[in-house]
Amino acid sequence: MIKKRVLCCSVVLSVMILSKLYSTPNSTSKKDPIRKTLLEQVVKKKKAIALSPEKQKEVYYRSVKFANKRVPLHRPSVERKFERYLTNFSFRKQQTYSLHKKAEQHLPKIAAILASYGIPEDFKYVPLIESDMNPQITSHKGAGGYWQFMPATARLYGLKVNGSVDERKDLIKSTHAAARYLKSLYKEFGDWTLVAAAYNVGGGSLKSSIRRQGTNDYYNLRLNNETGTYVYKLVSMKQVIENPHKHGYKRYAEMADKYQHINEQNLL
Structure with a gap:
């Protein structure tokens, strides 16, 4: 300093x-x-x-957005949480290129479907966070498939889930269902950051927290640990996929990082 x-x-x-x-x-x-x-x-x-590390970090952090809305990284508590998951998703921690391989294979298809419903592209990272793009994963509560739908929610948004068929495991059909669900949540909350939180915890539970705490700012809400860190995980995943070189994924350095200067040192 x-x-x-x-x-x-x-x-x-x-x-x-x-x-x-x-x-x-x-x-x-x-x-x-x-x-x-x-x-x-x-x-x-x-x-x-x-080109000083401090200035590089400042410029980069000003560019960090979720659903076209800047993440308030000027707040120390927000910065700490963001950096924790940014570190967790870095190559130094992961020691594998599997995240980028899955992103290359699946995200373009997911993004195209979301766009057709008017859903911000950043929601394409939800399946990476929810299921690691593994449709066979089922949670202890019964959520399953790429988007980790509960059976009742899946049926409500047009998927077949019964003893012989589980369309939650179909990437295309489940993404259409997820887009319809996200759109309904946006009608309810009018804010995409809150939509992401509601996707994780449920609309009713999030409404109760907002009403009880008197704020609808996700970054100020006191939520359970999973929901309180959910958007940070999505934003961090986005940064790691879009800026591979910056976060140690050198094999993907040919994909021009959005905020990487030729002389810039990597953050992680």
Whole structure:
């Protein structure tokens, strides 16, 4: 922090000196070596500040969004939770490229279906979080398939679930059902971040929490641990898939990271 302040002060000082030089009649020549040297120093120092780890992190964090809405990473508690799951999904922690392989195989199909219903593309990461793209997974409560639908909810949104057929395991059919469900939740809450939370905990339970606590800001709500971290997991998964090089997935570095500068050091 001290180094950063000193660097900023020296840039300001250089700019002040340059201003003085420009206002002096004897220094108006473009070939003035002193002015040229100072200009070069200012440019170098500006680049140094722009590429400092602190500045890189600040710019990157300002770009982090869920469903086109900025995540308030300026709040310390929000930043801590986000970084925890960002670390969990990094290559250093995972030591495998399976997340990106599954994303390549399934996410384009899921995104296309969601778009046809007007659902933000970021919801395509839900199956990665819910089932790890494994349709055979069933929770202890009975939720199953790619989107981890409960049997009753699956039937309500058009899926067959009985002793011989379970359409929760069909990626295309279950994604259409999930899109219809997400759309109904949006009509109820009018906010996509709350829709994600409601998908996890249920609309009735989330409404009760909002009413009881007097706030509809997901990042301020006190929710159970799974729901309270659900959006952070989705946002972190999105960052890891969209910015593979930044988070250690070097095999996918050819896919241009959205916020990776050529000289930028990776965060993780």
